[in-house]
Amino acid sequence: MDKMHFKVTVNGKQEELLVEPRELLIHVLREKLGVTGPHIGCETSHCGACTVDMDGKSVKSCTVFAAQANGADVTTIEGLGTPDGLHVLQQMFKEHHGLQCGFCTPGMITRAYRLLQENPDPSEEDVRFGMSGNLCRCTGYQNIVKAVLASAAELNAVKEAAQ
Amino acid sequence: MIPGNFHYHRPESVDDAVAILAKYGDEARAVAGGHSLIPMMKLRMADLAHVVDLQAIGDLKGITVDSSTVTIGAMVTQHELIASEPLAQAAPIIREASLQIADPQVRYVGTIGGNVANGDPGNDMPALMQCLDATFVLTGPNGTRDVAAREFYEAAYFTAREDDELLVAIRFPATQGGYAYEKQKRKIGDYATAAAAVLIEKDGSSCSAASVAMTNLSDVPVYCQGAIDALIGSTLDASALDAAVAAMQEAIDPQADNRGPVEFKRHVAGIMLRRAIERAASRA
Numbered sequence: 001m002d003k004m005h006f007k008v009t010v011n012g013k014q015e016e017l018l019v020e021p022r023e024l025l026i027h028v029l030r031e032k033l034g035v036t037g038p039h040i041g042c043e044t045s046h047c048g049a050c051t052v053d054m055d056g057k058s059v060k061s062c063t064v065f066a067a068q069a070n071g072a073d074v075t076t077i078e079g080l081g082t083p084d085g086l087h088v089l090q091q092m093f094k095e096h097h098g099l100q101c102g103f104c105t106p107g108m109i110t111r112a113y114r115l116l117q118e119n120p121d122p123s124e125e126d127v128r129f130g131m132s133g134n135l136c137r138c139t140g141y142q143n144i145v146k147a148v149l150a151s152a153a154e155l156n157a158v159k160e161a162a163q
Numbered sequence: 164m165i166p167g168n169f170h171y172h173r174p175e176s177v178d179d180a181v182a183i184l185a186k187y188g189d190e191a192r193a194v195a196g197g198h199s200l201i202p203m204m205k206l207r208m209a210d211l212a213h214v215v216d217l218q219a220i221g222d223l224k225g226i227t228v229d230s231s232t233v234t235i236g237a238m239v240t241q242h243e244l245i246a247s248e249p250l251a252q253a254a255p256i257i258r259e260a261s262l263q264i265a266d267p268q269v270r271y272v273g274t275i276g277g278n279v280a281n282g283d284p285g286n287d288m289p290a291l292m293q294c295l296d297a298t299f300v301l302t303g304p305n306g307t308r309d310v311a312a313r314e315f316y317e318a319a320y321f322t323a324r325e326d327d328e329l330l331v332a333i334r335f336p337a338t339q340g341g342y343a344y345e346k347q348k349r350k351i352g353d354y355a356t357a358a359a360a361v362l363i364e365k366d367g368s369s370c371s372a373a374s375v376a377m378t379n380l381s382d383v384p385v386y387c388q389g390a391i392d393a394l395i396g397s398t399l400d401a402s403a404l405d406a407a408v409a410a411m412q413e414a415i416d417p418q419a420d421n422r423g424p425v426e427f428k429r430h431v432a433g434i435m436l437r438r439a440i441e442r443a444a445s446r447a
Contacts, residue, residue: 004171021171021214022204043164045202046352048268057242057271063201064272067171068194068216111268132351133266 011079021067037077048134051107077106098147100138166204185327195277237276256342280330285354290376290384294360297335303328316383340364341447345439357432361439380415
């Protein structure tokens, strides 16, 4: 089976490499591109630790063939902020202790990013429903929900101030 | 978990996709969202030489509501079904059911066509499509044909679709009256232990029309004429609901698995149907 030319934009950077069509997006990101923010958790499309933003959708990158992602625009946790300039979500997860062991955090934040793009003013119920594809084995959900709600409030305050 | 290797095809038209399916027969499989197929390939329970990715075929996209007929392209995702206002007007039961499928990430990629064509008894859309009396549009090398959703399912993963046919669209009449999709599942993302799709129309206090179908209680979706007969003409009182549930219990054939023993599934099925009828009636 031939390898294919694979083009992908990851966190704004264009990449071109050879992959086997069967390789999963999570493997390409972590092993070939060194983007290790998205984690391999359950590998069965349940836990959401591998969540990335692909063409404006939250997807579980353990269930996307590299071939399907050819040409896609992918954003991972690395694309949202830097250690010196945290994204609001990263800051709020820190402030509200929206993490315990931290393993699920990149997937949580990447998913929350898309949720807030689509619904900038969510209720607690909206957050719980919108984050339901991400599991936290430490069951740190209370603080995760608080962090997402605080991020929404913060982002809305910034938006209002700008107007 | 790494799937076996395969040749990857990304056709840009239905004709090209059908030609690939016709050329490779059962060595090839169409992949829509892939969230049923890819896990099977990762577990090496499905081993395919050719994967035909449908994402680049524009003709498989889009929702249209036209003179009381709804047409949904096979590649429309559950996320798009939930977001569509015209669809929510024409058939609100679709949004209600779609919100109960898997989780947000899966709904962004999972498609209605993949959900109905796969023939998995656990999928929610097949029973819903039978409840709606939907028509599936299949295109093959010899052209296009319509198959009623109520005639489509033969056994688990066996359907009326031929290997070289593609399900391209789903069509059904806009709904009237009340609706409900009630689903019991063990956890987020799970398939139903039991689920019920119900449509109810009322004339005064009397039920003038109804439709009932059940999910994951047999190896095919269960469209239940007996339950419908028990409801039509009644005032949807306790005895009518009892009769509908009794008829449904006759029609289903649940199997014991990790969701529970047969008696538990029958119990849950009864509760789901009762709730669905009551909620649909309250909205009618």
